[in-house]
Structures are given as structure tokens and as C-alpha cells.
Amino acid sequence: MPREYVSEERAEHSSKRRRRRTLTRWSSGVLLWALAIIFLIPFVWMVSTSLKNNADAFKIPVQWIPDPVRWHSYVDVLTGEGSIVRPFVNSVIVAVVRVIGELTTATMAGYAFARLHFKGRDAVFFIYLATSTVPAQLLLVPRFVIFQQVGLYDTLLSLILPGMFTVLGTFLMRQFFVAQPAEFADAARVDGASEWKIFSRVYLPLAGPMLSALGILTFVWSWNDYETPLVMISSEKTYTLPLALSNFVDDQGAISANLTMAASVVSVIPILIIFLLLQRHFIAAITSSGIKG
């Protein structure tokens, strides 16, 4: 068979294949976008209902575009009775303090476990490893009892403190520092730098991406946590957002749909902003840790 003939046939074959590939590319694109729209329906409903009168929320057929568009649900949930401003502020306080505390303690400990050599290090680290299998849920009962006994029950500290010192954060930071070269420290030690300086001037500046990953994870866990405040918090002035949201269902189980959805939108917005702004860090954080809060 002549050489040119073969290559011609192959060229024709590959152009056909390319055409077929473009076709599947577009058809699967359309399919995926259709699926994505179905996926988003709950959020569309959330926003749409928050802009309706309560009476229109369960109209048959569904009214997707509110008519008239009413903003008063937002005014109500922000200024009215059961305002979510206080819970919002509480959620911010808890999340921010947790992030700062977690980043500080986990970074220092993770660095020491990875880069410093001291007696008992491996034993302590082994105990950390063993503890990491214990679910937070199991610790909820004893933490409740202890906080109740020492007077921390129903305070924001009961949410902040256990979230500031985590085995998981320490692990993630240790994994990061283990992968950094030891030569930097050796060189700095020869120059007479203190251990603190080596940590804060040499290694810490390298940890930016890892710190933002851990910070994002901690913030999201804290912001979305429902179970811990449900157990630890009882009075309305200490409510965090998820707790305040769940409180929109009254004792009879009835829901004021538009108010609940307006409050839900407000609770979702900060996370969405963080997600959209820091998308790459966010996704790196989730995939590298593979952990749900």
C-alpha cells in the first residue's frame, strides 16, 4: 500500500473523529447545563420566595418570578422581631475567632511536629493520630456536661473553644511543613537565628496557600455548624445563624415561607462570596483535605 494513501485515510478518519467529538462535546454540554439548572432550582426557589408575599409562596402553579417583587421580607428579618442581625454578628465572631485561633495553634504545632526534634514528639503525635478517629459527635455529650459544670454553657465560648484547637488542622499543617526542605533551617541556625525566628521568618511565609486553605475550611465549618449550637446554646441572644434560621419554624411546625427564605439567602451570601472570590483556594482546600465539617 502506498504511503500517501495510508496517511490520507488516516487524515480523513481523524477529521471525521474530530467532527464527532465536537458533536458530543456540544451535546454533552447542553445536557450538563440542563442538569445544572435542575440542580439550582432549590436556590432559585429560595430567592424567588424571599421576594414574594407569604400568600404567594405556595401558589399553584408555581410562580417563579415574583409578582409583585416585595423586599419587605428582608426588612423584616433584619429589623423585625426575631431579627437575624444578632445571630449574624454572633456567627461572624465565632467564625473569625475560630479561624485566628486555629491558624495560630495549628501552624505552630504542625511546624513543631514536622520540623523540630524534641523528646516525646512522636509519642504525642501518635496520641493525636489515635484521637483523630473520634467523631466530634461522640464528644458533644461530655463537652456539654463539662461546659455546663464550668459555666460556659450558652456562651459563644462554648462554640469557639473546641473549634480553636483541632487535631485535623495540626495534621494538615504538619503535612505541609514536612514537605519543606530542612536546609533552610540548618542554614539559619548556623547564622544563629532563634527557633522562633526560623519559624516566623523562614517557614511561615511559605505557608500562605496552606493557611488560606485551612482558614477557609475552618470558616465554612464554623459558619455552617448546626449541631454544636443546637446542643450548647439556649438563649436567643447567643444564637448563631443556623440556629436562628431553624427557629423560623414555630412550635406548630408552620413556616413563614418568605421570611425563612429571606433569612436563608442572607445566611448563604457570605459563603457564596468567599467561594466566588477564593474559588481556586477553596477547591484546593476541599480536595486536599477531603473532609466535611
Add this chain to the structure above:
Amino acid sequence: MSSALLTTVRSATAGPKSHGRNTSHPGLNIQRSGWWFIAPNLAGIVLFTFIPLLAVIFLSFTDWNLVSGVRGIKLVGIRNFTEVFQDPQFGASVVRTVLYAGVSVPLAIVFGLALAIALNRDIPGRGALRSIFFIPYIVNQVAIGMTWLMLMNPSAGVVNQILHSLGMQNAPAWFASSHWALPALILVAIWSEVGYVSLIYLSALQDAPADLYEAAEIDGANTWHRFLTVTWPALVPTTVFLVITELIGKSQTFGLVALLTNGGPGDSSTVVSFYMYQTAFKFYRFGYAAATGMVVFVGVLLLLSIAWATQRRSGRNAS
């Protein structure tokens, strides 16, 4: 938190070992500063993890209702544990949890994998699509729960309106029906988890060797054959990781149950963590709740170690 161990195991081989030159002559100040560095973290972990852990172990051998104060704690030996194993409500809640996890985890993983493979192609708006599917995972459960509660309202919810318009006469009452409460919870769980699963698979797919694909393509392997011989082997570790972490996560499902069904109707959706919660915070049986928690924790740990061991053995036999 339980998957920290896995994370470490997964990446244990990633970095070079830290034993550098300085191992041979650790200076005194390194010795001391090591402890200073871990002190804040260690103190917190001792106070809020170690001590509670010892406390829950201790509590599981006691009978205590909180109201009677610390002096009212009565040691009862292993009575709580014998009761746990004879408690039909506990047994039923374990069965429901197994059902819930056993259905939702495989489905989320299969759909997530399919989605990841689709998104791994050069599709218009790929980045945006990836984000859209991921959003349910990062939104708080209360907002999600409230929304689905309304969407799945038996009479006027959007879901049943659609089913009615498709000609279904008696659409399920979802969270209000003792038959449909658990399946409805599973649906919501899958919806919120699929994007996460696909994201994890996507990052694994992008690590998969591209030249292997080209080789298979030149061999003329069809898509399915290519998936089985090239893609799937590269995804097995990710799948094992996902199955284990998802099963751990699902065995602790609490928020959606508490919000959407409160364990009901009746106790038709009382999963084991919700049963434990009720035992402690509704009936104030703290000792018994601690024992239930211990049994579940040890049970999950045992199951996982068995799964881990069999998986390793079968892996060794295959190679």
C-alpha cells in the same frame, strides 16, 4: 474530624522525611522550643478533646440524668452496654442508618463519577458548571433543609406539582410519610453531595496519565474499554477514600434529620445519631447516651478496619 487519620495515611508518603542532619545533635533550645510550639495546641486538645473523651468513656459506665448534679452520678458497670444490645429502638435506628448510608453513598459516588467524567471533557462553561454542582455542598444545612421542606411539601410543593402535572395521581407525602421520609432524606443528601464527589474525582482524573489514553486510543479501544482499563484503575484509590469518608460522614447524619423530619413520622427516620441526641438531650439519660455513642464509634471503627484489611489483602492477591 475522623478522616484526619486517612488524610495522613493518604499523604504519608508525599513529603521527604524530616530527619535531616540536625537529628544527630538536637540543641537544648530546640528541645525546649519544640514543646513551646505545641503547648497552645496541646493544652486546647487536652482540655476539649482528651478530657471529654475520658469523660464519655466514664459516663458510659454510669447512670446519670444531669438534673441530680455531679453527686448523682451512679456507677452501673456494663449495664448500659447490655441494654444497648437489647434495645430494639437502638437496633432499628442502626438499621435505618445502614440503609441511609448504604443507599446514598453508592449513588452519590456513581453520579459524582459520571459527572466528573463529563466535566473532564472540553465542555463550554466547564468551570461554571463545576461550581454550580458544588454549591449545595457548601451551603448550610438549615437553609438547604428549609428549602427542601417547602419544595417537597406534600400538597403545594414544587416537586409534587411537577409530579401531578406529569400525571402521577398520588404523589408521595415525602417528609410527612413514614414510608417516604428516609428516601426523601437520601435524595436531599445525594443532591448536596454529588458536586463534592465529582470535584474529588476531577482532581484525580487530572492526575491520570494522559499518554495512557493516547496509547489506548491508538489501539482503537472503545470508550467503555478505555474506561475499564485506563481510567478506572487510576481512580480506585480515590474511590476507596471517598467510600470510607462518606460512610463515616453518613453514619453521623444528624442535621438534616433533626431539621426535616425530627426523626419521624413516628420514628421512621430516627437514625442512630439522632437517637443518641434524643437519649441525651430529650430524656436526659446521659450515661446511656454515652454508651450508645461508644458502641457506634467502636462499631464503625471495627467495620472500617475489616474493610481496610480485606481491601489490602485482595489488592495484594491481584498484583
